[in-house]
Amino acid sequence: MGATTPDHHRHTDPAPGGGPGPTGPAGPDDGTGRPEDEHTEHPDAADALPVPAEVRARLRHVDHSVLVDERALDQVRRRFDADQAGALARYLTSAQSPNTLRAYRTDWVAFTAWCLAEHRTSLPADPVDVAVYLAAAADTVRADDPDRWALSPSTLERKAAAIAAVHGAHGLPSPTRADVVRLTLRGIRRRRRTAPRRKRPVLLHTLTTLLDHRPEPGHPTGAARARDTLLLLTGFAGALRRSELAALTFDDTAVGTDPRTGDPLLVLRLHATKTDQEARHDHQVALPRGRHRPTCPVCAFADWADLRTALRDGGTRALRTALAESAEREHDPRTPHRCHTWTGTDLADGTARPLFPPVDRHGRIGDRPVSGRAVAELVKRYAHRAGLDPDAFGGHSLRAGFATQAALSGAADREIMRQGRWTNPRTVHTYIRTANPLEDNAVTRLGL
Known part of the structure; x- marks a missing residue:
């Protein structure tokens, strides 16, 4: 199959700092002595796939959202005035949340880079090529720990969703609907039959411990x-x-x-x-x-x-x-x-x-907000200072901690759901089971 055409490169956009290339320069420090990058996501491990330098160089010149067909917008600009075309472009770009766009851009750039390196076409992509890409990504291990997989099945499914979204935005049938792709993802899930790794909740006593390790x-x-x-x-x-x-x-x-x-x-x-x-x-x-x-x-x-x-x-x-x-x-x-x-x-x-802006080690307060990843890293750093396993904690630990602590304190499902804005009681019941596995459990009635 031929390599991706230059025309296609006008319709891809790597998230800043994302994709297969290295992340950008670090931003302000978070006040704890470690640099904190407010605008880049750390590339996930799938992007550790080999990417030639010339591929990275070409990817730096792409622009626009991967979910908006710029060729279609060009036709709109020829038929309507600039203001009308601009309004359409703004609303099309806003169709997805910034986090979804950022993740899809990173995933699409990684797939495009792989296609260029393997001399395959990324748009439209052949279903077999997509399946091979996902299989290769599934076999990638962490550079710092060869005994652990670099990607979870859910991350691979997100990458497949990104490929499908880009094809849909360009009016093309999705290659991920083919049996070869669906069966590949199913096989990956079966081979990786492990329970999802949930972050530990920050309970009240854990929270006070974290607060005890704040800077002076x-x-x-x-x-x-x-x-x-x-x-x-x-x-x-x-x-x-x-x-x-x-x-x-x-x-x-x-x-x-x-x-x-x-x-x-x-x-x-x-x-x-x-x-x-x-x-x-x-x-x-x-x-x-x-x-x-x-x-x-x-x-x-x-x-x-x-x-x-x-x-x-x-x-x-x-x-x-x-x-x-x-x-x-x-x-x-x-x-x-x-x-x-x-x-x-x-x-x-x-x-x-x-x-919540960044604060550097010199006490300078920034003007822009921290990123969601910076929040997660902050929780991890405090866990490390407190002598806890930082890998067991993350940004979700605070939200999970509320639900678990509330359940331990006897709060009803309705009360927990109201503050946490949960709409599915099953989600809350997960936290309740974590807090007290004997809650509403018939084993307590066996008379043992």
């Missing part, structure tokens, strides 16, 4: 300490996904009052979520005042908002002064809750100021 208060690490405190407490109490945490801005926050007790509470507004990608529902998550000052989400929000306000109004010098005052409060074990007397913040000014 004061300059330069106090800013990262305050940000990470709010991130961990918000992710846990709000049962938030890592992408939801990363997307939060000050405009999405409001401090209200608990109508039952009169205590302050923090209300978060979520926009597009994994289960509501079109933002049809106005999801609000309420975080009540914590029982203890160190684990109070509202106090943590006040601490972080004061630092951000000091930086905005007075620059670096004012931030250092605010950090010194914060350090004095933290060193005093008698320090009470401050959320009752806090007067609020004006950072919710319509500018979409990110709630």
Whole structure:
């Protein structure tokens, strides 16, 4: 079969830092001494397939979304004015979530690179070529651990979905519907008959342990300490996904009052979520005042908002002064809750100021939001500091921890589902079984 034509290269787009090539330069540090890249996804292990240098060079020049047929848009531009064509292009590009586009772009670039290296055509692709590609990817092992597979069956299925999506966007039949591809994926799943590896939940005692290993208060690490405190407490109490945490801005926050007790509470507004990608529902998550000052989400929000306000109004010098005052409060074990007397913040000014920006090792606070991957890496780093296995934890550990801890504390399914925005009770029951395998279990009635 012939190699991919140059015309095809105009219709592929590697995600920044994705695909078979190396990742881009590191971005700001996260405040813990390790660089944190806010705009690149680490290439997954499937992209470790051999890719010639000339293939990488050609792939760097592609543009546009892999899910939008640019040739069709060219025809639209010839028939309609630029504004109408531009509007169509914007909405077509928005048809998929940014995370899906990023993953599909990376997967499509990896497949295109493999086709170029093997002198195969990627669009339209032959079903046998797709099956061989998936089989080769399935046999790839980790470079740092040859005894472990580099790819899970679910990742391979996502790669097949990306190939199907690109063909569909170009009006072509999907090669993944062929029996040879479907049977190959089925064979991979059967050969890899292992239970899915779930991340360990961060329970309440684990959360307090993680908080015990935050950087020291004061300059330069106090800013990262305050940000990470709010991130961990918000992710846990709000049962938030890592992408939801990363997307939060000050405009999405409001401090209200608990109508039952009169205590302050923090209300978060979520926009597009994994289960509501079109933002049809106005999801609000309420975080009540914590029982203890160190684990109070509202106090943590006040601490972080004061630092951000000091930086905005007075620059670096004012931030250092605010950090010194914060350090004095933290060193005093008698320090009470401050959320009752806090007067609020004006950072919710319509500018979409990110709630969780990067913080480098010098205490400099960035302007852009952290990525979802950065959230997961932050949880892993704190687990490592606490002497836990970092590979057992991730961004989902906070959300899973909420559900598991709530189940352990006797919360009903309905209560857990409301805060976590789950719609399927079976998902919640999974966490309940994890928390207490004897819950609603007839074995307790056997009389042994």
